[in-house]
Structures are given as structure tokens and as C-alpha cells.
Amino acid sequence: MGMDDAWLLPAVPAAAFAALLLFGKYLPRKGDWLAIGAIAASFALFIPVLADLLDEVGREGFAGVVSGTDWVEFDTFNLRLGFMVDQLAIVMLAVVTFVSTLIEIYSVGYMKGDPRYGWFFTAMTLFVTAMITLVLADNLLLLYVAWEGVGFCSYLLIGFWHERRSAAEAAKKAFITTRIGDVGLLIGIILLWREAGTFSIREIIEFAQDGGYSAEYLTTAVLFVFAGAVGKSAQFPLHVWLPDAMEGPTPVSALIHAATMVVAGVYLVARMMPLFVVADPVALDVVTAIGLTTVMLSATMAIVATDIKRVVAYSTMNSLGLMMVALGAHSVTAALFYLFVHGFFKALLFMGAGSVIHGTERQEVWELGGLARKMPLTALAFAVGTLAMIGIFPFSGFWAKDEIVNVAADELAWIVVAFLVFSIFLTAVYMTRLYLLVFTGRPRDDHAHEHAHEAPPVMSLPVLVLAALAVIAGFWAFDQVGRALGFPGGIGEFVFLDEAQEFAFPVVAAISSSLAAVGGMAFAYALWFGEAEQARQLGERFRPLYKLWKNRYYFDDAYQWAINNLVLVGGNVIAWFDRNVVNDTGVDGSAGLAVFSGFQMKFSQTGRLPNYALAIVMGVIILAIVFLAVRV
Amino acid sequence: MDWAVFATIAVPAGTAGLLMAIPSRHRDVVRYVALMSGSSLFILSLIIFGKYQFDDGGYAFELQLDWLGNVAFLGEKGITYHLAVDGIAAPLVLLTGIVIFAGVFMSWNIEYRNKDFFILLFLMVGGVYGVFESVDLFFLFFFYELAVLPMYLLIAVWGSSTDFGTFVRTKEYGAMKLVLYLVAGSVLIFIAIFATFVEAGQGSFDLPVLGSVTYGENFQKTFFPFFMLGFGVLAGLWPFHTWSPDGHVAAPTAVSMLHAGVLMKLGAFGILRVGMSLFPEGAAFWAPVLMTLGVTGALYGAISAMAQRDLKYMVGYSSVSHMGYVLMGLATMNEIGINGAVLQMFAHGVMTALMFAMVGAIYDQAHARDMTIFGGLSRNMPRHASYWAVAGLSSLGLPGLAGFVAEFHIFVGTFQADYIWAGALGILAAAITATYILRMLAFAFFGPFNERWASLKEMRIGEQFGGAVLIFFIAFMGMWPMPFVDRIAATVSRLPGIT
């Protein structure tokens, strides 16, 4: 068992998926044990792969191990089912396999009693298969296959309760929005293939580094690829699907829309980072700009959001934007570090929110409140998640976020850094607000409050494990910790773009971001603690701003308007054109012309013998003339 | 096994004859005879597909019987009954077997003159097999007509009219338009066949003989459009596509399945087998036009489908869209693209057959096809909904299902042939496909359950089985396309003028 056998990681859940799909109904407990077992097996298999990689990683020039087989090949065209294990994939795999195992266990409690309980686990297993494949893919085609696969699972799971119109619509919206990005991704992939003649990520990168692409061509191609990442990672302007995706069951939100699938975009950009570096700097500037825009949009929208899951969803967008900014500063290390810890604390936040929803069957924050007494474990875990998200020392988020601020300060313009620090303040504001409204103060809905109860152990145990990780995962930044675990050092010496970097504590960044974070918390505390009167007054005073944020900058409205007035109208115009112009005018028209001319021409049939006779004679004369002319 | 190819034509013809002998009151006997014949065709097709040796991509199962020779303008091998299968035909033969097999199940409940229905259906199937397997232009044309003409009666007698409120599209209109269009196409084909025959001067209609001649460049440029348009009409070439939605909608379920699933492929197959293999230079000259029309069809069909409310019209327009991809693939003139085109023929065949089957299954019960009046049907008809979903997802190009493999090859081929704009628009059309498929699913199957349809039940077991066969092949090709690619690529690489 080593890196060559990495194909087993997706193969085990794939087999479980096939079994569940065909026989799930007949298995005891609808086969949830099979799903969990398969994913746990995946995680178990991940450990020897990791150990193998750690043995190899120190070697000079190590750049991952490729294995796999041909899927389609003829002549020189070759599509591979190929897997590549390297540091980047390992970090991603750790998050995917571990978090999904925990979330599947959590789901046993959360989904209990649902009429489609078995189907939930079937779809989740398919998702894990696709996600692991995405991470391990050694070529862009397989990556695209898995990419679409996770998107499809996301569609299935957002629309899990598809009897609700809103869920069905949200699922559709998510799929189509990400699909728009995927159009770009596929174009980008084929553009890269067109010159390099291979889909292999490594060969494409080598081809680019050898100067195989012209700068404009490569920039265009990577920007198309980036479009895919924008869609999947809910970046501006394709971010609108993520908040709506909260219609899915909470474990789905935790796994797909926080820890794994949405970071696939970040992962993709990190994978292709050498191409971005070779390409025109404009490409990375675009990444930074989009990431930063997303950060600011989501942080502001989160302040006025009232649905507990939506707030967490905005915080996810916020985090994804941060990672994109890190990538814009071409720091794979910072992005991946944040991705790693984010997987834990964001899943934790969602699962905490899930426990709240499960316990109270409410998700509007204004109907909750004072839950800390009723659900102490959940409150504790949520607090850990919140602090990690805000980035308070020494929680994991602190280290990762500071790394990003640090690289941004090194590589990007000061204005970016300023915005980043401001976003940290905003993050602190909305996360604290969420916590205060949900867990402290007076219960606003007595009925819900009375019924509230702590989640069963099968749910709270995974939450606690994640809480512990959310506290400590950030220490991987330290070389000592990394070495103790068997890594060559901290994350900076494990995952990097060009050369390993030792961890250096960024004092200035840490202080400024901590100040912003604490300031934000204090601000939120002042506004929302207790009856939140001040917050209401502030909202009244800045009414337009409040409305702008509340209506999500009118993006959804604008898109809906565009769909209604441009897309659907365009469709109707084309359909009208087809029916009336092409068919009724062109087709039926030519048929009508034939009928009409036939009708007119029939009058030349007078029925009078002399006329016909004259015609015959004329014909004879003409034939005779022709004959004579030809003979002469 | 050389008899297998002959049998695929003899069995439908024999079935038609046998059915004529059965008194029409024995409806069940008719059904079982049809089922027997459909199953044997399915097995025969599997045998042909499986046994085809793809090493060199040449003709296999060859059978050549003299028919007319040394008469008038005909030479030694003037017109021969020459059957053979190559790597392009093999998947399409398999497709025909699959679709007729499933089609018999979908036609099980036809009560009105079901004997005559099956007679015509099997005549048509015999014609389809004949086109895929004929290597003699005369018989290819003969079978082509045989495949098209029964359609008129099938639609006009067993079809259904559509009321749009302000106007009605009658089944007679659909039938008439379809047949007139296709016959007009065959006129062009006929002219081009004779022109080729005369130009070649070999006194033979045999394709290998005709293919051994090099035609002048101007001749090729003049006569390739005849094949391109003539066969293209049947392949739904924009703007000669309007017979397709109206005809498919008017047709009964099994006929829609066969027509959209298989007959439209005859057109694309004809362009490839006759037009491009005889006139490579002509094809290269006209490829940009074909590419433009193909892309236009792909986008236009997808956008039109988005505006449809009638389920069957949506599927009809999606056929136009997907056949546009096939034409794009052909127009690339490179191996990847043409492989993709043939793959897409197969993929589109099974998935569109499945879609039409599902429309038929719901129409039989609800007598309605307007997607907006349904809602939440997945509660009572979960299998039906999931079959729809598989067909739809395949058509929007979800990896793991047949559509993706085919479309991906086409896009790659298009980019390789430097039609970057066309490839990008094609990918965009695939995204639009996602829009209308998901819109349909959301309207009809998801959302709150509409109590008006409380009486709807799950599909009959036969329909489920027929659909499952189609789904199996959709998934099979999506997961493991090599058996298809091997066969197709071996033959495509032998075509002249392919880069």
C-alpha cells in the first residue's frame, strides 16, 4: 500500500455507491453503515498513502507519484484515469476524507427518520467518490469529470428535499450557475490541450514553463480555467448560488458547501499556479480582484443576514475569497493552509448550526436566542468555530489568516491589505453577532426554546472532534509541530510553489489583524448584546446601506431580471422565429408557393382542343429547328 | 457469422411478412411476435458489434450477391447486394437493435390496428439496418427510402395532434412535412449518386469501387453539397430542421424513438459514409459551412428547447441541438472530431430514445405533455423521474454518461481544427442544455406535489425494462467508451482526407 495504490481511495466509495444504488433499499438501516464504512475505509487508506509520501517527500526533485490507466486512447489522443499524489493533493485529501467521515457519522443523527434516508447516504458516497477523484486527478480531463461529478452531487443534495419549491429552485440555480463557470473551464482545458497535446497537468505545466504557449494564449486559457474556479468556489460574480444552496440538509452544507467542494476552485487554481505565474501578471491580478470583491461583498451581506445557515454560508464565501487573494499573491502555502484549517472550523460551524436547527427546528436568528444554557456543548463548539473564523489567537484561523495577510502585504498593493484587515473586522462583527443572537440573551421564541435539546451523541461527538481540530490545526504552521508529526517541517516546507519557506511569525500582520478582530467583536458586542436596540437604530440610520446588503447588492434580482428579460425572452424569440419565420414562412411558405403557383398554372389548361393542338405544333416546330440546328 | 448482417435485414422483413399472415384480432400474438423479433434483432446487433474485428477497421461480415450486371450502362458488378459492417456502422447497428428492442416494449399498449403498426415499424427497421450495412449505393438509397416512407403512415395513423391554443399542429401536417422534407433530401442524394456513378465511369454502384476513383476537385466541390444537404436534411441540418420537432411530436412513442434515435443518424452516417469518404476534398472545402450550420443548429436548438413547454417539443428541439454537435464533429475533418460525431450519434440515439419513451409513458397516463401543469411527479413516479434525470443529464453532458464522452471528443476535435469560436459556442450550448433540462425536471418532477395528478402511477414493468436497457447503454458508454472508440477510430483513421 503506497502512493501507487491511491486509486483505491475513490474506488472504495465508488463500489459502495454502486452497491447502495442497486441494493440500498434491501440493506439493513438502508445501508448507512456501508456508506460510512466505505468513507472511513477511504480515510484509513489515506494514512498509508500519506506515510508513503512522507518517506518520499524529502527526496531531491520529488514532484508527486503518478499512477493509473488509459480510459480512452487512439492514435495520439489519450484520456487517462490517472491519479497523482503530491503534497497539494495530500492536504486536500486529509480534509476531504477526514471531514466527510465525521459528517457522515453526524448525518446518522441529523437525517434520522427522513423518508429518503438511504438516498442521502447514496448521494453522499457518490460525492465523496467524485471529490477524491477530483483531488487525485493527474489530468485536467479527469479533473473536469470529477468536477462535474461533485457539481451534480451538489445538485442532488441541495435538492434533497425537492418537494420544497425553494429547494428545487436552489438546486437548479446552483447547477446552472456553476455550469456557466464550467463552460469556461472546459474551454480553458481544451485550449491548454490544443497546444500541448496532453491533458496531463504536469506535462502542461512543463510545456508552459518551456515557453510552449504564447503569453496571450496562456493568459486567455488560464483565465478560462479560472472561470471554472469562480463558479465552483462561489466567487463574484457567480457567487449567488451558494447562499441559496443552504436549502440542502445541513450535513450537505457542511461537507459540500464549506469543507470540500467549494474549495475545489481554490484547489484548481493552486494546482495550476505555475501556469498563472508563467502567464501575464494580469491573470493573477484578476484572481486577486475577484477574491477581494467576494470577500467584501460576503462580509457585508453577512452582517444583515438573518438565517443562521446563510450567515455561515457568507462566511464561507468570505473565506474562499481570502484564499483567492492568497493565490493572487501566488502563495499556494497560505491558500492551502487556510483551506486546511477552514475545512475543520467551517464544518464545525455548519454542524453546530445543524445541531441548533435540529434541536429547535428554527433557523431564523431572530427566533432563537439564549440557547447556551440549553445546548452547552453546541454553544461551546460554535464558540470555538466562531473564534477560529474570526482569527483569535491561538485558534487555527488566526495562523492561517495571518499568513494570508502577510503574503498579501509582501506581494500585493497596500490597498488590498487594507481591505483585508477591514474584512477581518467585518468578519468579527458578523460572526460575533451570530453567536450573540443565537446563544445569548433572552429566548425570542419560547416554544422553540422549550423544545430545544442537546443533539444526540452521534451528532455531538463529531462536532467535538472538529472543535478540537479547529483549535489545534493551526499549529501545523510551526516547524516543530510538523517535524513531530513526521512532516519535513511546517506547512510552508511541505506545500509550496517554488521553494520551501520556514515559518516566520508575522508580527505586524498578527497585531493589526488581531486588533481588527477584537475591535470587531467589541463593536458587535456593543450593538447586539441583549436587545440589540443599538443595532436596530444603526440600521435605521443607514437605511440604504442596510437595504443594499439585505438585498444582496441586488445581484439575484439583476440575474433574475436578466434571465426573465434576456434569456427566456431570447429563447421565446428564437422559438417564435423558428415557428413563424423558419417554419411558417420558410417551410410552409414554399409549400404554399408551390400550391399557389399550381393553382395559377392550372388555368393554362383551357380544355380546348385547338389550344393543345397549337402547343403540339409549336413543340414540333421547335424540336425541328433544334434538330436542324444541331445537324448543321 | 457472416449471416448475422444478412439476418438483421431478413428478420424485420420476415417479421413484417409473418405479421401479415396473423389475423389482426390476435393482438397478443402480434405483440409477442414483435417482441421475439425485437429481441432477436437486439441479440444479432450485439453479436455484430461484439464480433467486429477492429484491428484494421475494414469491412467485416461481407456478403455480396450479384443483382444486376452487364445490363445497359452497368458493368460486371453493376448493382450488387453488397452488405458489410465497418467500425462506424457497428455502433449504429447496435444502436438500432437497442432502440427497436426498447421500442417494442414502449408500443406494447397500442390497441388500434397494432398488427399494421408493427408491420410498418419492422419494415422501417429493416430499412435502417439496410442503410447502415449496405456498401452499394443503389441499395443504400433503396433502404434509405424504405426507412423513410413507412413513417408517413405511422405518424398519420397512429400519431397525435398538438393543440397550441391559437393553432393546431395536426399529425397529418407533421407526417406530410416530414416525408416531403426527407424525400426532397433524397432527390439531391439521388442526383449526386448518379453524378458520381457517371463520373467514376466504372459501371458500378459499389462503394469500394467508387471509392477507388479519384474525382476531380471541381466535381467534388460541386457534388459534395448535394450529399451534405440531402443527407443533412435527415440529420436535422439547420435550417432544414423544422420537420424534426413537428414530426417527432406527432409521431407515436416508438416511432419517435426510432426516428430521433436512429433515423436522424442515417443522415449523418450518409454524409460520412458516402459524402466524405468519396469526396474528401469537397468535404474539406465545405467543412466551414457545415461547421457553421452545425454550431447554429446546436445553439439554436438548445435555445428553442428552452422556450418550449410541451415536453415532446423540448425533446424534439434538443435533438436538433444534439445533431448539430454531430455535424460539428463531422465538419472538423479530424479523427477526434469524427470519432466524437459517431460517438454522439450513438449517445444521442440512446438518450433521446429514452426521453421520447418517457414522454410516451407519461402521455399514456396523463394525456398531457405540458411540463408546467405537472409538479412533484417524482412522489408517485420515482423511477420515471430518475429515468428522465439520467436521459437529461446525459444530454447536458454529465461525465459518466454517454453524452459527455461524445461531446468532449467533438469539442476537442473542433478546437483542434481551429474552429475555436465554434467549439466555445458548442460548449455554451451544452450549458443551455443544462438549463432547459433542469427547468423541465424542476417543473414536472420536483416542487410541491400537484394533487391533480394523484392518479398517475409508476410506469408499466415493460416500460421500466425497456428504459433500463437504454440506461444501461448510456451508463456503459459513459463509463467505458473504449469498446466504441476502438471500433470507430479504427475505421475513421482509414477515411481519406482525415487529419
Added chain:
Amino acid sequence: MIPIQHFLVLSSILFSLGIYGVLARRSAVLILMSVELMLQAVSINFIAFAVYLAPEEFTGLIFAIFVITVAAAEVGLALAIVLRIYRNKATANVDEVDIMKW
């Protein structure tokens, strides 16, 4: 010494007059008479060719005999038809009989 052209020209004139009669006359009987003129012209041609071009074979003469035979049959039938039309439509003018149209 009459050259063949004389006969041929004469037959042309006869035939053209026949054409004129067929096209210009209204009465079916008169048209039939004009047709007879044309047949005469043909007969003259046949015989002239036979006599001038191939005196050893008699094909032209024999054809002329057949022409006369068939013409006799034709006149009999045609006049019967004319009588029939006259009885039904009370006219023998061909331009008044035009139901075979559209």
C-alpha cells in the same frame, strides 16, 4: 425528270395547310378533314422516298398502304365520336367542349 424535292415541297405545303386547318377550324368535322390532308402529305412523302431512295425495297409503299388503312379506321372512329359529342352537347365545335380542364 421530276426531282424528289418537288414532291417533298408539295407534301410540305399540304401538311402545312392541314396544320392550318386543324388549328383554325372550329368544327370537328372540318378538323378531321384537315387531318386527312396531313395524312395525304405523309403518304406522298412515303411513296416519294420509296420510289426515289429505295426502289428495291417497298417499305415506303407498304407504309402508305397502312397509313390509308389506319386512316380509314380513324375516320370511322373519329366521326362516331363526333356524333356522340354532338348528341351529348348539341354542338360539334371543339372549342365549345372544354370540360376536360383544371
Added chain:
Amino acid sequence: MTYEEGIFYVVAGMTVIGALGVVVARNVVHSALFLILALVAVAGLFLLLSAEFLAIVQVLIYGGAVTILILFAMMLTRVRDVPQALDGPQRPFAAMAAAAFLSVTILAVVGTDWEALGATEKINVIPIEALGDVLFRNWAVPFELASLVLIVALIGAIVLARGEEGE
């Protein structure tokens, strides 16, 4: 001008006058009489062409039977009783067509090199015995068929002309 040619011109003149009379006469009976003139003149031409047998047949069948039939038809259809225009509105076109035809055929006649085709200078006399011999030896079957045609035509004419029962 030889004496042969003189006869030819006389007979040809009579033929043309007769034919012209047929197509332009203002009276149908005159037309019929002109027809007789033309037919008899053609018989004369046949004699000139040394086809005595055909000349006799011509006089018997055309001069006798056919003209009588036509006169009968005129009587039965009472064409002459009703005063009406004998020519249709198409007459100018008819004249033009006839003229065009005439010019084309004369052009053909004049433009052909008859000597090259093997035409003899003078009329070759055809012995009537030989003609009979060939007619009844080589052409016996068509000859019998021709009589069959006549019989059929006769029966057809009777059926057509007799009218329906009770009429």
C-alpha cells in the same frame, strides 16, 4: 419543261387548290367537295410516282368511303344549318404556325443533299407484282393486324354511334 413535269405541276396545282379550299372555304359542303378534289389529285400524284395500286386504293377509300362518311357526319351534325363562324379565334396563330412549319420543312428539304442520300434522278417504276409479293409474303402479319384494327374500329364506331338503350 418536260411533259412529265407539266403533268406534275397541273396535278400539284390541283392538290394545293383542293387543300386550300378545304381549309378556307366558307361553306362546309364546299370544303368537303374541295377535299374530294384534293384527294383525287393526290391519287394522280401517286400515278405519277408509278404507284398505280395505291392510286386506285386512294380513289376507292378516300375519294369514295371517307368523303361519303364525312358528308354523312356533316348531315347528322347539321353543321351547315347553323350560321356561325367556321374559324376559331386562334386563326392568326394557326396561320403563323403553319407558315413556320412550312418554312422549316422547306428549309429541310432544300438543305438536304438528296443525291448523297442515294436519290435517283428519275422516278423508278415499281412493278405491282413485286409489291403484292412483298406485301403478302413479308408483311403478311402486319397486314392481318391492320384488318383486325379495322374490325375493332368498326365495332367501336358502331358502339359509340349507336347510343345508349332507350335513347
